[in-house]
Amino acid sequence: xxxxxxxxxxxxxxxxxxxxxxxxxxxxxxxxxxxxxxxxxxxxxxxxxxxxxxxxxxxxxxxxxxxxxxxxxxxxxxxxxxxxxxxxxxxxxxxxxxxxxxxxxxxxxxxxxxxxxxxxxxxxxxxxxxxxxxxxxxxxxxxxxxxxxxxx
Numbered sequence: 001x002x003x004x005x006x007x008x009x010x011x012x013x014x015x016x017x018x019x020x021x022x023x024x025x026x027x028x029x030x031x032x033x034x035x036x037x038x039x040x041x042x043x044x045x046x047x048x049x050x051x052x053x054x055x056x057x058x059x060x061x062x063x064x065x066x067x068x069x070x071x072x073x074x075x076x077x078x079x080x081x082x083x084x085x086x087x088x089x090x091x092x093x094x095x096x097x098x099x100x101x102x103x104x105x106x107x108x109x110x111x112x113x114x115x116x117x118x119x120x121x122x123x124x125x126x127x128x129x130x131x132x133x134x135x136x137x138x139x140x141x142x143x144x145x146x147x148x149x150x151x152x
Contacts, residue, residue: 010101036070
């Protein structure tokens with residue numbers, strides 16, 4: 001097969017970034033969800049079996065409602081980082097060949113603030129990014145009204 005220069009093609013940067021992000025977060029998320037599932041009462045599963053529930057029905061009506069606070073907390077933690085794509089992984093994957101696709105707010109702010117010496121601009125962009133993340137987190141924390149669980 002012909003080799004593919006993944007880091008040199010700008011159209012492959014986003015799939016590689018998203019794929020590596022999923023791979024990076026799957027381990028920790030699975031530990032958290034397995035720990036939450038271990039707290040589900042076996043008596044609930046046993047009573048669902050006696051009532052004739054199949055595996056899908058037990059997952060839908062027993063497991064998911066039991067770990068709903070964990071699901072909402074993990075969701076809210078991800079919402080808090082929605083606009084913070086992250087600097088380190090993007091900067092390490094960035095090169096002149098994929099710069100047209102890989103430039104994000106964090107790397108642009110770094111280049112303007114640190115390399116060009118425009119500290120006030122970098123501070124303002126960082127403040128606005130944090131403010132938007134906080135407002136999104138506050139807005140999405142209203143799920144507490146529906147589910148009864150939230151961050152505060």
